[in-house]
Amino acid sequence: MRKLARLVAAVLALPLALTGCGSGDDSNDSSKPTEVSYWLWDSNQLPAYQACADAFHTANPNITVKISQYGWADYWSSLTTNLVSGSAPDVFTNHLNYYPQFAGKRQILPIDDLVKADGVKTDAYAPGLADLWVGNDGKRYGLPKDFDTVAIFYNKGMLADAGITEDQMKTLTWNPTDGGTYEKTIAHLTVDKNGKRGDEPGFDKKNVKVYGLGLDDGNGAGVGQQMWSMYALSTGWQYTDKNPWGTKFQYNDPRFQQTIGWWRSLIDKGYMPSLAIARSGTSVNDAFGAGRYALSTNGSWMINTYYGYKDIKVGTAPTPVGPSGKRATIYNGLADSIYAGTKHKDQAWKWVKYLASADCQKTVGDKAVVFPAIPDALSIAEQKFAAKGIDISAFTVQIHDHTTSLYPITDHASEISAVMGPAMDAVLAFKADPSSLSKSNDEVNALFK
Template sequence: MSTASLGDRRRTSARARAASFVALALALALPAAGCAPQAASSGGDGHTVSYWMWDAAQKPAYEACAKAFHKENPGLRVDITQIGWDSYWTKLTSSFIAGTQPDVFTNHVAKYPQYEGLGALSPLDELGPTRGIEDSDFEPGLGKPWIGRDGHRYGAPKDWDTVGVFYNKKITRAAGVSDAELRDLAWNPRDGGSFEKTLARLTVDANGKRGDEPGFDKDNVARYGLATNDAGGDNSGQTQWSSFAASAGWHYMDKNPWGEHYNYDQKTLHKTLGWYFGLAEKGYMAPLEDYSDTNHPETQLASGKAALAMHGSWMLSTFAGLKGVDLGIAPTPKGPTGKRASMLGGLADSIPKGAKNKRGAAKWVAFLASDECQKLVGEDATVFPATPAGTKRATAAHRKKGLDVTPFTRHIEEGTTFSFPISDHAADINAMLVPAMQEIYAGDSPAESLTETNKQINFLFQQDK
């Protein structure tokens, strides 16, 4: 293939992606008309920096950062707009089309490839205030995902999260399962290891029989060992099966970030998912139909419907606030590799290419990434900030509340994290994986059915070439 023909094909692919993006954006903008972007500040006067975020729980911490920022930059004011997750991306996309985009917005690794691929973001390493931001400023693994295909940085990490196992000590101790045992669990796809044995012990049927006792009725369970958190198709199994698959040695793509070949057809994943979703068939994990918008894992733990719940560190405050629950936290189980694993999630702050106050935006992003702001966020203890200093401050704040958060931080310290799969076509991939994973969970399809799904996913990338 000649260089010219390759360039032509890349330009054609870029135009196709751009057309797709505009069509999607316009479709999203129509139902949002009259109800969203105009209510959010987009800055533009040279003295105001508009900042959009979706997490209401984090807003007080960033208001404290803004107050400190104002003292250091008396000519600038940050205007924070919080928009709920369900509307956030619709309104953000609409604002890009309408030219009312914020100066800075909280970005997510699942969404960012589309904006990066269309050239809609400002390279932070080309703006004075953010030029000095380096990967080494943050916890290991947080900076790399935000380096685009062209080598430029398009996001400054703001926080991180890993996965752990939340449990009710009242239930585990009554079953004779100690905290020490929960901290040292292991699993394998053959017999489930000590993790599955523990789930069986914690599971109780309507007649009071435990999952490891003769006469246990798997079809009439009163309390499951493990809560359901859906099938995990729309977020790559982050809080469901990803820790197990990674600890078995599986990887999402040929490379990450910017891979172009997914590995959902590999036997290692099939064996992992066959075992994991098989826990529901055995009665040890709540079935798919138990999950709903009003019955999340924390709800199941609070009601006594489940003894354990795997979830992300961003849920710490929620689980800690459950009434009647003596909360314990354990790390993810060790896998066949002999190591634990957890997806390393993380958000970042990005600047749109069309930001009205780009220099003010860069100053704000640089401040958000500074230890001064990161420590303020850490003291709030809603999330783990991206810098080591911020993480240390958050860990201390949780300790004061009586929470041992080492099950989350040990993944950082021991280097057992892996990145969210960052690639093009995220929306299309999710659209394929959600029903596929749900069918496996429900027992309607074997895990091997993902081989065909994987072909469809990889075909998306073949069309780009």
């Protein structure tokens, strides 16, 4: 999962160093051999992008792309440090949570002139994705490469044992008062060490063998993409007064606080593990793979991980229909950005343009790892997933039904995380009530004054 690692605000606040770059000679002459450095964080995507790099080199013999892959947390801490020190990669995979800060500090290049000069059509991508990468200053900082949504992964064997059908999973409903059929399903899938289910008399919530719903080892901070966002958004709540570039967060909204209160109640009832258990060293997906969780909400980028566990038959269902009468999911997308200090601007742009092209995205689609941003490439991915026995409709149905919400794009992302992370920890640990998030909301909104 793209979990929002907390970047240290003080580091982000440092000025951009004006010296150096981590990429060899300073020639921008395309006729000379050049190595373009490129970073990404997802090891699952590395083979696909290496294939793109190989094809790119064949078409551009004088340009070699060197790919480096880091884990999510290390990626952002290393990237932030290198941007400040002047040794960042020429090109790197960027995230909507971080690019506003990089753009604001002029650490990444706007590419409007390059896009215009080469006639790149930004309407080639799935609706709305290209717009996400236009900053608050009106300049473009990336071209879409993929998109993601959230769905429910479930253990088919556990469903069958509980007498729950896969068709029932497709029609779940939710509300923050009693949890709807969604909570009933979670309760029935929860089993204690004596074999009692969560909705049966005598259930021992202090000795649970299988939790109905898994909990990630984070708390979602201020976004909760794969943790709680789908519930809160299905009430009609939104993160900010407008998106993108909102300046007023709405964590004080009763709908949000009621949602978090309900979500926390699953821990109290024994249907979901405590935050301490979730942080005991096993990821939410590995705990699912070990048979500790019957259900797990997660993003489409995790499909192959969940379906890759041995001896477990996995299915997916869309998120439940909420009080608004609709489902909800965050609609997120990635792009590649060019380091402002690169000594190989022309070559870096060629690589970025190729990454966003139909040729590369079809290569990525053929690997069936993520959902490419170009529709034709997505069709290839759908076919390849289907060939592996994976139906991705639980993730794409919300695109077709227009029940998606944009990832919240604002300034001050790291500072917001620094406020909301501890605040959400306190709520989940039962050290504070959900109403305490109103105070946190005031702290967040003070950042924009």
